[in-house]
Amino acid sequence: MQLVAENLVLERGGRNVVDGLSLRLEGGAALVLTGPNGSGKSTLLRALAGYLRPRSGSVRIIGAGEDREVGEVCHFVGHHDGIKTHLTAAENLAFWAAYLGGPADVSVRVEAALQRFALDALADIPAGYLSAGQKRRLALARLVAAERPLWLLDEPTVSLDTSSIDVLIAAINGHLATGGMAVIATHVPMALAPMQQVRLGQVVHAEAQP
Template identity: 50%
Template sequence: MLPATRVPTMPTRAGDITRLIATDLACIRGGRIVFERLSFAVPSGSALVLTGPNGAGKSSLLRVIAGLVRPSMGTVAAEGGDAEHTLAEHCHYAGHLDPVKASLSVGENLEFWRDFLGGEPARSIDDALAAVGLGSLADLPGGYLSAGQRRRLSLARLIAVHRPIWLLDEPTAALDRSGQEMFATLCAAHLAAGGIIVAATHAPLALPGEQNLALGGAA
């Protein structure tokens, strides 16, 4: 199994991971138990959708899987993949905030993330932008993007570089209907290729092969 310890640098192709497994997982932050005794298994080709009120631990769980927060107890690991790389190195993490540098063009923003993530590009910059509906905006400064366009650019990272596990925090926030349809298409293709998705959301996602995990907590 793959531990989640190092900063992600090396991606692999979807389908390399056979299962994502959490066992008796707990997270304590600021002296408060965010979640505890959490166990689940997500096989390749399926999605785990996290639901629950604000403060229930959805975002914290994604950060634990991504290696950004250490679990207080328990383990999270993956079966399969490249044993020389950590769980985090097999994950794409898309959080609440869309990492867009205002002074760089749309294309330059995506190029930065492709180079930062490393490994074999899955698509060219132009193809990835076209897939999320930003093909005509490659030269536009990132500071001019609307909230929905910023989210589309953030999602373009998922398909610009191969990584088999997608960790998504409110992925459809700010997206209009066409954006939500685009997101569903990207997810369906990723799952069909044997990928895994773990998504935190307040809105229905209806992903293929979807499991649901409701987390409790104070609203």
């Protein structure tokens, strides 16, 4: 499977923040987006996820077995954690596991996700009572609870301590090892293999492959 973007022009606030970007991401590879605030990292991720219509250009998935929208095969974790505060940590993950990954083995996948992100002791606590770091870990845990081939992550390390960042990096590397893809906007160095880094704020033609 490949993620392909061609000649993307993305607008925000009446100006182009991404102008003429093309990229090709193959299964098993990661693309890390860097650049100053306002350079278009978040805008690009939202466009890749299908939340923002490009002014021109295209985004498509190749090799999914049938014509599918990128949103059907991706996880998007943005600045907002997307957590239902009245549900427990486990209930939040069960919702996402069933919604994004189907009804099979939901409890098994939820337990694995809670353990991976060190949330098992907090499973029955309403998410509204969690700290900022715990909420971020819960948002990221849905990556494990519902497998999808493409992960789009916008500053995923925000509110995480060093050990939690290590857990996240291990999860991403595990995803890549099974043929998954990841596009990550971050200011934090991440030891991912294989990885290509793209700095926004210029015309970009990038390829990332294992």
